[in-house]
Amino acid sequence: MQQSVIALLKELRAYALEKSLRAAIYYHEEDSYLMRFANSAISLNTNEHLVRLQISVYDGNKHADYEMIADPNQIEPLKRGIDTAAEMASRAQALSYTPSIPCYRETVIDMQAYDPFLAGITNPERLEFFNTLARGLETETIKLSGVFSNGITITAQISTESEHSQYFACTDASITAVLSHQKLKWEVNALQSAQAKTELNPEHLRAELAFLVRQYSQNPAVQLPLGKYTVVFGAAAVGDVLDIFNWVGPNGGMMKRGYSFLKEEQIGQPVFSPRFTLTDDPHCQATYPVSHDLTGKRRERFPLFEAGVLKAFFWSQDDADEFGREATGHSVYHNNLVLSGGEKEVGSLEELAALPREEDILYIPYIHYMNIVNPTAGIFTGSSRFGALLLRKDGSVTVPYNVRVTQSFEDLFGERLEWLSREQCAHNVSLSYGERNPRAIWVPRFICVRGVEISHSNSSY
Amino acid sequence: MKQQLKQNMDKLMAQGATYVDARWYPSEESNSLLMWNGNLKNLSASSQSGVGVRVLYHGAWGFSAASSLEDTAAIFEKALDNARTAAERVDFPVRLAEKDAVRASFVSPNRVDPFTVPLTDKLEFLRMMDTKLNQSGVAQRVAALDFVKRQIVFMDSEGSEIDKTIIDVYPTFEVMGIDKDGEMQSRKYKSARQGSTRGWESLDPEYFSGTAERLVRELNQLLVADNCPKDERSVILLPGIMFLQTHETIGHPLELDRILGYELAFAGGSFVRLEDFGSLRYGSEKLTVRADATLENSPGSFGFDDDGVPAQNNLLIDKGILVGAITGRQMVEEANAKARRQIFSGSSGANRATAFYRVPIERMTNINVDPGTDGSLEDIVRGTERGVILDGDKSWSIGSNREQFHFATDIGWLVEDGEVKGVLKNTTYKGDTLKFYNSLSAVGDESTWEVMYVDNCGKGQPNQIMQLGHGVPVCRFDHVTVGE
Numbered sequence: 001m002q003q004s005v006i007a008l009l010k011e012l013r014a015y016a017l018e019k020s021l022r023a024a025i026y027y028h029e030e031d032s033y034l035m036r037f038a039n040s041a042i043s044l045n046t047n048e049h050l051v052r053l054q055i056s057v058y059d060g061n062k063h064a065d066y067e068m069i070a071d072p073n074q075i076e077p078l079k080r081g082i083d084t085a086a087e088m089a090s091r092a093q094a095l096s097y098t099p100s101i102p103c104y105r106e107t108v109i110d111m112q113a114y115d116p117f118l119a120g121i122t123n124p125e126r127l128e129f130f131n132t133l134a135r136g137l138e139t140e141t142i143k144l145s146g147v148f149s150n151g152i153t154i155t156a157q158i159s160t161e162s163e164h165s166q167y168f169a170c171t172d173a174s175i176t177a178v179l180s181h182q183k184l185k186w187e188v189n190a191l192q193s194a195q196a197k198t199e200l201n202p203e204h205l206r207a208e209l210a211f212l213v214r215q216y217s218q219n220p221a222v223q224l225p226l227g228k229y230t231v232v233f234g235a236a237a238v239g240d241v242l243d244i245f246n247w248v249g250p251n252g253g254m255m256k257r258g259y260s261f262l263k264e265e266q267i268g269q270p271v272f273s274p275r276f277t278l279t280d281d282p283h284c285q286a287t288y289p290v291s292h293d294l295t296g297k298r299r300e301r302f303p304l305f306e307a308g309v310l311k312a313f314f315w316s317q318d319d320a321d322e323f324g325r326e327a328t329g330h331s332v333y334h335n336n337l338v339l340s341g342g343e344k345e346v347g348s349l350e351e352l353a354a355l356p357r358e359e360d361i362l363y364i365p366y367i368h369y370m371n372i373v374n375p376t377a378g379i380f381t382g383s384s385r386f387g388a389l390l391l392r393k394d395g396s397v398t399v400p401y402n403v404r405v406t407q408s409f410e411d412l413f414g415e416r417l418e419w420l421s422r423e424q425c426a427h428n429v430s431l432s433y434g435e436r437n438p439r440a441i442w443v444p445r446f447i448c449v450r451g452v453e454i455s456h457s458n459s460s461y
Numbered sequence: 462m463k464q465q466l467k468q469n470m471d472k473l474m475a476q477g478a479t480y481v482d483a484r485w486y487p488s489e490e491s492n493s494l495l496m497w498n499g500n501l502k503n504l505s506a507s508s509q510s511g512v513g514v515r516v517l518y519h520g521a522w523g524f525s526a527a528s529s530l531e532d533t534a535a536i537f538e539k540a541l542d543n544a545r546t547a548a549e550r551v552d553f554p555v556r557l558a559e560k561d562a563v564r565a566s567f568v569s570p571n572r573v574d575p576f577t578v579p580l581t582d583k584l585e586f587l588r589m590m591d592t593k594l595n596q597s598g599v600a601q602r603v604a605a606l607d608f609v610k611r612q613i614v615f616m617d618s619e620g621s622e623i624d625k626t627i628i629d630v631y632p633t634f635e636v637m638g639i640d641k642d643g644e645m646q647s648r649k650y651k652s653a654r655q656g657s658t659r660g661w662e663s664l665d666p667e668y669f670s671g672t673a674e675r676l677v678r679e680l681n682q683l684l685v686a687d688n689c690p691k692d693e694r695s696v697i698l699l700p701g702i703m704f705l706q707t708h709e710t711i712g713h714p715l716e717l718d719r720i721l722g723y724e725l726a727f728a729g730g731s732f733v734r735l736e737d738f739g740s741l742r743y744g745s746e747k748l749t750v751r752a753d754a755t756l757e758n759s760p761g762s763f764g765f766d767d768d769g770v771p772a773q774n775n776l777l778i779d780k781g782i783l784v785g786a787i788t789g790r791q792m793v794e795e796a797n798a799k800a801r802r803q804i805f806s807g808s809s810g811a812n813r814a815t816a817f818y819r820v821p822i823e824r825m826t827n828i829n830v831d832p833g834t835d836g837s838l839e840d841i842v843r844g845t846e847r848g849v850i851l852d853g854d855k856s857w858s859i860g861s862n863r864e865q866f867h868f869a870t871d872i873g874w875l876v877e878d879g880e881v882k883g884v885l886k887n888t889t890y891k892g893d894t895l896k897f898y899n900s901l902s903a904v905g906d907e908s909t910w911e912v913m914y915v916d917n918c919g920k921g922q923p924n925q926i927m928q929l930g931h932g933v934p935v936c937r938f939d940h941v942t943v944g945e
Contacts, residue, residue, distance in 0.1 A: 034923055038723040041552035045543035046524040046923065048818045050511070069509035069818075071529040084506060091580045093501040093588070123546035131550075143552075145725040147922050176726045185862065187725060257601050258637060258645045322500070368729065371856040373869045374887060376644040381858045381867050385729075402860060404867060404891075406945065431924055455945055456865060456891060 064088035172438030193428035234365030239427030253319030261378030342420030404456035520554025521547035562620035567764025571660030654912035691944035695848035729861035744898030754826035759930030761827035829932035833904025905935035
């Protein structure tokens with residue numbers, strides 16, 4: 001497979017050189033599978049095999065891109081794509097800076113995130129996985145929903161600036177399992193992210209779901225009074241907050257354009273709690289890393305916050321070119337964020353519920369529909385969903401209706417950050433609006449924050 | 462190619478499929494230009510082609526798509542294989558509502574195909590916009606143009622064959638500045654209907670020039686504005702935010718697949734229940750809403766949906782009462798069966814896919830609020846004791862059943878005793894959906910009604926971005942929490 005991809009790229013490079021062009025060629029191939037469940041049935045079973053080719057042509061300070069979803073066996077239309085990009089670049093308006101064209105210094109074949117066993121998973125296996133995780137939990141009124149999404153993603157790059165190419169292959173799976181009550185309308189979920197087939201564990205999901213269904217079936221539901229709570233956020237909530245944080249936080253380009261809540265002069269200064277250490281770590285296999293970025297820079301471990309101190313902003317090549325900075329190996333499809341664990345020994349929801357406590361704890365596993373209310377102030381909002389619990393100090397459990405949290409990142413990760421669990425897990429944050437781009441964030445299973453403001457509280461499910 | 466598709470459909474029907482359709486995209490082109498602070502940061506184009514095949518087998522769906530057409534038979538076989546697996550876990554066997562076999566074509570109204578316009582003309586338009594936006598107080602300015610042209614061939618095993626050519630143009634621009642407190646403020650223009658066509662000619666330089674001047678002026682007012690008060694008052698939503706309010710809290714909750722629980726794993730459900738149709742008071746008597754896919758010149762008008770059902774104009778909410786939903790062929794049959802009564806008499810023609818490689822699902826068309834009888838914006842302001850006028854979508858967050866929401870807007874204007882008192886920044890409002898619409902106290906007339914485009918509505922797994930429209934007037938809602 002890799003030979004045919006590289007051969008295709010080399011042929012296209014040769015064509016670009018023939019035309020005296022300076023060009024970078026990016027290959028993306030996905031073989032995607034998605035089994036979707038709703039109302040305890042398979043509502044959809046799909047696969048898509050798509051090849052995308054992006055051609056970037058550079059003409060001094062001018063630059064243009066042409067992308068195709070096309071048949072890789074038909075070379076002539078692909079060459080015409082190079083012609084189109086060249087034509088566009090020649091007519092483009094010059095940038096005020098010179099964009100860097102990638103120059104690959106070595107040939108890279110990186111299959112570290114590829115698992116042939118996950119790549120070969122079949123329809124019957126996907127179905128069996130869901131049958132196992134839902135075993136005994138579905139009833140006439142409690143129905144199964146969910147998704148088993150998996151795929152193979154191949155990316156490769158070449159440019160006219162050298163003969164070297166880069167080739168990356170990756171496998172991924174993301175599972176969401178939801179049990180919902182048809183009449184009462186509550187819903188609980190369990191999530192799993194896998195890079196290798198051995199990481200798939202339907203029994204683990206089943207145990208989580210069984211615990212939550214028990215709580216939701218046996219305990220009364222209440223509308224929480226508005227006010228401040230000590231909140232334990234689950235891995236999905238933390239991962240999703242960090243995903244949006246990464247976008248408007250330590251991103252050099254966003255900072256220079258005024259969208260970040262962080263300022264350059266804060267580098268080296270304490271911004272958050274000493275408990276907060278966030279790293280972009282391309283060695284964390286669960287986050288689907290690549291060894292080199294799209295410009296050929298080797299990806300290195302990159303501390304963003306250490307013990308609450310802002311260490312650096314990351315710079316993509318284009319932002320670095322525009323703002324006169326050094327690129328940091330962040331021309332990537334995604335970062336590999338790792339939030340360091342703490343010292344709290346709690347590895348599961350059951351263990352969390354069993355912990356002795358001196359106050360009521362609101363557990364929010366998942367934040368639905370998060371958005372940035374004020375980027376400069378770092379304020380976000382979102383609603384709880386999927387299995388929130390109020391763990392009362394007397395040891396009892398109550399089920400809260402959904403609540404809204406509108407807080408700043410500082411509220412979460414600053415001095416009110418009480419503890420982080422030692423145990424960590426991958427939270428899959430992949431979206432598939434366009435091309436497949438598996439992403440995950442490695443986070444503590446739980447973090448605890450004091451004084452979280454609940455600004456809206458539903459009166460029913 | 463059509464012959465090949467037909468033969469493969471026949472072959473699958475002979476193997477036990479009960480329905481097959483294919484969407485062949487001979488060509489989909491796009492072209493994007495984005496100028497940021499005078500730099501042409503993005504000049505790109507794309508093309509895509511391929512086939513998506515949907516198969517119904519023993520009451521279950523299978524789907525397969527590929528960009529390589531070397532072996533189309535394999536795409537059909539894969540779709541059938543996927544359906545066979547799905548048929549092993551069926552709860553309610555899929556039945557499709559009746560429709561007529563259609564042999565037709567649709568071309569969106571255009572005079573000048575933007576893909577025939579020279580790049581230099583597009584750049585000139587962007588430069589003009591950039592110059593207009595490059596004014597005192599503006600720290601960041603963005604002007605963008607996006608063009609899309611889709612050619613779609615739809616064929617199904619019931620004998621339909623539909624050719625569609627759809628062109629859309631999306632101009633957007635935004636200015637940002639840092640206010641007196643060091644916070645970023647912004648004003649933006651989002652694509653909206655200009656004239657009766659959807660081609661290059663819809664870009665009227667004079668209109669955009671005037672709009673740019675207004676937005677820069679408003680940005681400068683924002684930079685010295687006071688914060689939004691934190692209290693309860695009336696909100697007067699201009700079309701620049703009313704469209705999103707409608708989208709998120711009327712459009713999405715009335716998608717029948719959400720109501721039936723098909724989106725619970727991701728996008729969420731709906732507070733609406735099947736028993737609510739015909740009786741639920743969704744809003745005050747001033748609220749009438751329709752799904753109108755026949756509206757001239759909007760991305761929510763497409764001739765025929767991806768079930769092959771013709772575009773329709775249907776009431777969703779009639780004088781405050783819930784009467785209709787956004788539906789495709791599959792969901793109406795299931796809903797009627799589950800409700801044990803006929804709520805829906807057929808598909809409303811709203812099943813659409815974003816690309817050949819995605820499966821059609823219920824999507825909004827043009828979800829429009831009818832204009833009212835409460836006059837102009839000025840008339841509504843005059844009748845408002847304590848309020849805030851809001852415009853521009855800054856952020857939006859909605860409960861998973863669409864039962865509650867929180868919106869932030871780009872700008873607000875304080876209203877006291879029937880008069881506009883000044884500009885407000887960091888404006889937000891929130892509410893419970895039903896309570897909010899039942900507090901609708903004024904609906905502007907035709908003069909306030911605008912069709913706003915949405916080019917980025919996300920839904921489904923695998924995720925799909927869809928384009929649609931919202932025709933909305935100025936609306937006033939009372940007793941709303943603002944400033945939080």
